[in-house]
Structure formats: C-alpha cells, structure tokens
Amino acid sequence: MSPSILLSQFFLPLSAVSLGRFVISLDNPHQDFHDPLRHSGHEVTEKVQTQYDSVHHSVKHQNVASQLTTFLSSSFSRRLKASVRISAEQAKTYYLKNAGEWFRDAIQSKETQKWIERTIDEGEDIYMIVAYHTLLNARITEQLGGRSAASGNLVIPVSTALTASGVVVPFTNVADPGFGGFHGRVEDEQRRFIAPGEQMCAVQYRKVRWRWFASNKVDAMTLAKKAWWERYDRPRYLESETEDMIEVELEDEIALEGDCDECTIESGEVFVSAA
Structure with a gap:
C-alpha cells in the first residue's frame, strides 16, 4: 500500500481535489493537474471514525483516527516550531475502488494520453490520487507560551501559516465559506481556531x-x-x-525528497509528513 502524505498547506476543501486525478506535485494536488473523464461503474468507498482527539494518555487506546490527529499535531508543531494540538469530531477516508481499472479506463481518452505525453516531455513525474483523508470541524489550539522576542524564539503563528496556504483567517464569528473558512478567538495563553466543515488533510497517491x-x-x-x-x-x-x-502502469513506491516523518497506524496505513 502506498503512503498517505500530509498536505503542506495543512487543509484543503473537498472541492479542491478529486479521486482519480493525475497530478505532478505531491504537496499541491489542487494545482497543475488533469482530471480524466468520469466513467460509470467506478465507486468510491468511505470509512468513518468519530469522536477522536490528538491527546491521549495511553497509546494502547488510540484508534486509527486519534493516531492520525496525533501525527498531524506533531507535524504541525514541527513545521511552525510551536506547540499545536489538533482535534476533530470525525475522520473520514475516501478510497477509489479498483484504482487499476479506473486507470486503464482513464488512459483510453486521447486528452489524457496527450496530457501524459506532454507532462513527460516537460520532465515531470505523474501521480494518481487513489484516496484522501478528511477531518470534520477540526479544532486547532496553539500554545502561545515562550513567544517573547527576548527569548530569541522565532516561530510562525498558526494564523500566518493558514493564511500563507491560501486560507483567509477572519477573527470574526462568521466563517468564510470560500477556501477553508477558518475563524478563531484568543483566550488566555492559547489561540484557538476551528476549520468548520469537512477539510482534507492527507492524500494517497500511486505513481504512473x-x-x-x-x-x-x-x-x-x-x-x-x-x-x-x-x-x-x-x-x-x-x-x-x-x-x-x-x-x-501504476506502481505503489513513491520516493520523497528530503527528511520526512512516518507513522504507521493501527489499520496498517502509513502516513508521511514530507515537510
């Protein structure tokens, strides 16, 4: 099974990515892509996990979903050099059933064949999206302690990271229905955000x-x-x-550049943070 890769921009709305899509970037599946024509008879499988949190006292009692948020929290903290905790009401995975058959049908299209040839000529690798993972109403808590300029700690606020990823973060009670739609509030020594609705956090690929x-x-x-x-x-x-x-043809092995963290969860799925 190929690994699922955490998104570099942390979250994407469901409308930004589709199963069966051909992409050239593992970090940005919503850019420079090709969506083959839809074929009837191909189904999507959904797997749901509810009520989980990234903080648990016992690793033994962590289910698949809580392991994912724990890893996501760790990755987020490492990227921002800050203490970040992520929790959510629900995790869901969408799988493309029989990805091999989907691939063989997709490449019958002349438009898809031409796109593949052109992309190869440009020296790019090609990947196909076979699954993605989402969080429902994810809550992000950022610990603000140790942030004084005198301490010499240079960190990136969560709000800045979310804005840099293309998500507008209004500090109001009205959620932006556009790209992600985060809103937040400040309380004591913590800053809290909520990503309302279903947000994508990781994508699984197979290489062409x-x-x-x-x-x-x-x-x-x-x-x-x-x-x-x-x-x-x-x-x-x-x-x-x-x-x-x-x-x-499709293959499972994907080579990631640079240092990366890997987490194998209870179901046997592997998640990777490449940032």
Whole structure:
C-alpha cells in the first residue's frame, strides 16, 4: 500500500481535489493537474471514525483516527516550531475502488494520453490520487507560551501559516465559506481556531510509471497485457524501428525528497509528513 502524505498547506476543501486525478506535485494536488473523464461503474468507498482527539494518555487506546490527529499535531508543531494540538469530531477516508481499472479506463481518452505525453516531455513525474483523508470541524489550539522576542524564539503563528496556504483567517464569528473558512478567538495563553466543515488533510497517491518502446520489437500477446498507445509527437518520417509507442502502469513506491516523518497506524496505513 502506498503512503498517505500530509498536505503542506495543512487543509484543503473537498472541492479542491478529486479521486482519480493525475497530478505532478505531491504537496499541491489542487494545482497543475488533469482530471480524466468520469466513467460509470467506478465507486468510491468511505470509512468513518468519530469522536477522536490528538491527546491521549495511553497509546494502547488510540484508534486509527486519534493516531492520525496525533501525527498531524506533531507535524504541525514541527513545521511552525510551536506547540499545536489538533482535534476533530470525525475522520473520514475516501478510497477509489479498483484504482487499476479506473486507470486503464482513464488512459483510453486521447486528452489524457496527450496530457501524459506532454507532462513527460516537460520532465515531470505523474501521480494518481487513489484516496484522501478528511477531518470534520477540526479544532486547532496553539500554545502561545515562550513567544517573547527576548527569548530569541522565532516561530510562525498558526494564523500566518493558514493564511500563507491560501486560507483567509477572519477573527470574526462568521466563517468564510470560500477556501477553508477558518475563524478563531484568543483566550488566555492559547489561540484557538476551528476549520468548520469537512477539510482534507492527507492524500494517497500511486505513481504512473512509463517507458517508450518500438512496436515492431514486441509481440502482439505482450502488447495485449499492457496499457499502451501510439505516441502523438512521433515525426512521421522516422523509421519504424524507432520508439513509436508508450506504455504506462501504476506502481505503489513513491520516493520523497528530503527528511520526512512516518507513522504507521493501527489499520496498517502509513502516513508521511514530507515537510
């Protein structure tokens, strides 16, 4: 099973990402993407966990959802160099059922084939979204202690991080229904925010692997077992033995650059924070 990667911008609304989407960035699945045409017969599976919190006294009693928020809180704290706690009413996972079949159907589209070729020519890797994880009414508590300038601690406030990620954070009682819609209040030595509604926090991908090959060097039986098409950008004057075909398939292994934290939860799913 491929790992689920925490979003670098912490949260995204459900409208920003769709299952089966082809993307070039693991951190920004809502940018520079291609959505294949929808196919009937492909279903989405939902798994729900309710009433959980990122703070527990006993690791033994942490369920899948609480383990996720604990890891999310740790990642958030590390990125901002501050003490951050995240809790929520519910966690939900959306899976694309039979992702392999979805992929084979999607690449029958000429528009999708051309997008893949163009992206390969530009030197980009390609990934397909096969699942994503959400939190319902997530609460974010930021500990404000130790923030004086004299202490020499330079930290980024949660509000600044949320704003930098494209989310407007109004300190009012009215939630912004646009990109995330956070509102918050200050109380004692803590600053609290709420992300109303269902917000996406992590995405699971499979990588699209590809290769060029010459059709006259492969037998028909081998071709029948692969997902392939005749490349669109091949000059017609080239000889027949040149690499005139492209073969694509999905693989689970994804290489992440730089340092990253990894968490394996009770269900066997792996979450990774690459920031």
